[in-house]
Amino acid sequence: MFTQYFGNYLLNKGYLTPKQLHEGLEQIKDTRLKLGVLAVNAGYMTAEETEKVNEAQKKHDKRFGELAIEMGYLNEEQLEELLSSQKLGHLLLSQVLVDKGIMTLQEFEKAINEYKRDYSISDEEFEAIQKDDINEIVNKFTKFEGSKNETILKDYIALFAKNLIRFIDREAVITEVTKLEDYECQFAALQDIKGEISLATYIETDEDSFIKFASKYAEEDLTSLNEMAEASVGEFLNLHNGIFLVNISNQGIELKMTPQEVYRTIKVDNIYKVSFDLSFGKINILIKEG
C-alpha cells in the first residue's frame, strides 16, 4: 500500500508522469515477494502451512508472521530474518524508476526526505509505514475532523483496508477522507452499529464497481446488479463489521449491529467519506456518527 502512496507523491511532486508511474507499478508486481514465499524458500514452512496461515488470516486480524509464530511454524528469529530479506515495495518502485532512467538515485533520496518532512514522519514511523503497517498508514494519512471517536474510526478504517486487501484486492489504497454535509449514494450496502458507539456504515460505489466488487467477494462472475450481487457486498460489510465488533468487544465495549440492507440512490448527511482506489474502480466507505 505504501508503494502506491509514495508513487502518488512522486507524481504530485512532478518527479513522474502518470504513464511512468503506471509502468513502474506494473513492473514491480511480479517482483514483490510474500512472506509465505520467503518462508517456503528458506525451508522454514511448507506450502501447506502457509495456506493454513492464509486461511487463519481471514479470521484473525493479525499479520502472517504473527500467526505463523502462534501456530508454531516459525520462531521469532526466523521471522526477523525473513522480514529483513523481504523486498520493500517502494524500494522496488524506485529501483525500477532508476533502472529505466526516469529518476536518479539522488532524486530518489531527495524525494524520500521531502516525503518524511511533508507528512512529519519520524524514522520509527517510516520504518512501520514502509513495511505496509496499515494501522500506521491510516493513523498518519487520515483525519476525522470533529469526531469524538477519531481513534475508533481510524481502527475501523484500518481494519476495512486490511479486509479489502484480504478478500477483494491486494492493491487497495486509501485516497482521501472528506467530511460531507450532504451526499447522494449511487449503490450502497448499509449496516448500523449500535451501542455505546453508534455508527451508520455504508459501502458505496457506482453500478459497475459494485458488480465487480460483488464478483470478487462471491468468487463468482456476476454480470448484473442482481440479488446475489447485493448479497455479496452486503455480506462483506457484515463480515467486516462483525470482526470490528469482536475487536471492540476485546476492549470491553459490547456493540450490536443490524441486518445489512442495500439501497439505490439514497441521500445521506453529515458523513465521513473514505475513498479507496481498487484495481477495478473506486469505492467509498461512508460513516455517520450517531
Added chain:
Amino acid sequence: MGGFIMAKETFKILICDDSILVRKKLKEALSLCSTFEFLEAGDGQTAVDIYKKEKPDLVFMDLVIPVKDGITAVKEIKEFDDDALVVIASSSGTQENLKKAIKAGAVEFIQKPWEQEQLENVVKKFLKKGE
C-alpha cells in the same frame, strides 16, 4: 453405496441466514462433506416455522437476521424441541454473543468466514450415520 441406503441416511439441514450468498456457499461447502437435504430461511421467524414443520437434524443459524434475531430463534426452537442441534454461524463472535448463544442452547459457534474443516468437524460430531 446404493440409492436406497443413501435415502435412509440423508440428513436434513436448515440454513438460516439473510444472505442468499451465504446460504449458497454453506450448502456448497456442506455438500463436500456428504449428501444432505437442505432447507433455507432468510429470517429468524421463518427458521422457527420451518423447524416446527420439518424437524431438521441440524440447524445453521446466523445471529444478525431480520424479523427475529438468531438468539431468539434458537430459544424458540429449543423450547419446541429440547433435542434440537443448532450451530451458530456468525461474523460477530463477541464474548457477549458467545455467552448468549450457549445460554440459548446452541451446540457450537462458528465464526465467519468458516473453514471447511470446521464444517466437517460439525458434521462428524452431530450427524453420525446409521445412528
